[in-house]
Amino acid sequence: MHNTSIASNEPAGESSPYEWIDDAFRMVETKYGMYKSILKSGEDFLTGATYDGVLQMSRWHLKCEQDGTLHLYTRVVGNVSDLAGVKL
Helix, strand or coil, X not given: CCCCCEECCCCCCCCCCCCEECCCEEEEECCCCCEEEEECCCCEEEXXXXXXXXXXXXXXXXXXXXXXXXXXXXXXXXXXXXHCCCCC
16 A cells, blocks of 8 residues: 555545545556556646656645746756757
């Protein structure tokens, strides 16, 4: 079993079909044996090879977004203008 803090925003007496982690996202195993996190809005968030890796990075990414520090860890590698004349 994975060590997670699971919360639900469902009204008392109603059960959710999902186990929400940190009241922000849930984890699922894909058909290819990988794992992904899904936000409460329904958007796919992060995908990775291990449950623990996706769990840890989903929490870190959401914390950085909340703190407004994600830009400190983000960079663009190449851009469209670098592909001028390259057929894809």
